[in-house]
Amino acid sequence: xxxxxxxxxxxxxxxxxxxxxxxxxxxxxxxxxxxxxxxxxxxxxxxxxxxxxxxxxxxxxxxxxxxxxxxxxxxxxxxxxxxxxxxxxxxxxxxxxxxxxxxxxxxxxxxxxxxxxxxxxxxxxxxxxxxxxxxxxxxxxxxxxxxxxxxxxxxxxxxxxxxxxxx
Numbered sequence: 001x002x003x004x005x006x007x008x009x010x011x012x013x014x015x016x017x018x019x020x021x022x023x024x025x026x027x028x029x030x031x032x033x034x035x036x037x038x039x040x041x042x043x044x045x046x047x048x049x050x051x052x053x054x055x056x057x058x059x060x061x062x063x064x065x066x067x068x069x070x071x072x073x074x075x076x077x078x079x080x081x082x083x084x085x086x087x088x089x090x091x092x093x094x095x096x097x098x099x100x101x102x103x104x105x106x107x108x109x110x111x112x113x114x115x116x117x118x119x120x121x122x123x124x125x126x127x128x129x130x131x132x133x134x135x136x137x138x139x140x141x142x143x144x145x146x147x148x149x150x151x152x153x154x155x156x157x158x159x160x161x162x163x164x165x166x167x
Contacts, residue, residue: 006030008158010131015115015165022115022165024052028108028133028158037100040077040084047074047136048107054116057126057164066127067116072136073107121167128164132157 007030014025031048040046050071055063074087076094084103085094097103115129134157 008133008135008156010133010158010161013131013161013163015129015163017118017167020119021117022054022121022129022167024110024113024115024129024131026110026113026131026161028110031108031133031135032104033156040075040100041079043077043079045074045076046107047072049073049134049136050110050113051130051132051134052113052115053130055128055130056122057128063128066120069113069115071110071113075103075107118167123167126164126166128162130160130162132160134158 009029010026011029012025012027016023016025028048032046036046050069050073052069052071054066054068056066057063072087072089076085076087077083078085082098084097084100086097086103086106087094095106097106121127
């Protein structure tokens with residue numbers, strides 16, 4: 001029962017929209033395993049990848065996939081400056097934090113993620129969004145794998161979470 005309590009999971013999933021897009025708000029809980037802080041402090045980057053799919057519900061045929069997105073977030077520690085940098089997708093400019101707790105929060109809170117443009121949806125249609133997060137396995141130089149053997153336990157993937165919505 002204890003093992004179930006620490007499994008990573010997507011929670012607080014909310015689908016809303018602005019004038020142009022359907023937006024996702026969600027949070028990953030239990031995403032940072034106990035030894036991850038030690039490894040990150042040792043300079044090993046950690047990457048979470050959010051997988052998001054939007055489908056249109058159809059009665060007599062398979063549901064239609066509207067879009068798929070992948071959003072990567074990477075945390076890196078700078079030992080000289082004692083700062084944590086969180087990179088989002090291919091943005092070259094990271095968000096910099098002075099403490100690990102704030103950097104962790106930036107890694108696990110997915111706020112205002114554009115799921116699909118409203119122009120891709122049909123008014124009156126029923127849809128659903130599937131979302132999950134995968135922790136990408138850290139790539140270490142061969143000699144470092146023996147020192148940080150616990151990094152291999154980082155590899156995880158949450159279950160798909162489904163959220164229905166209408167337009």
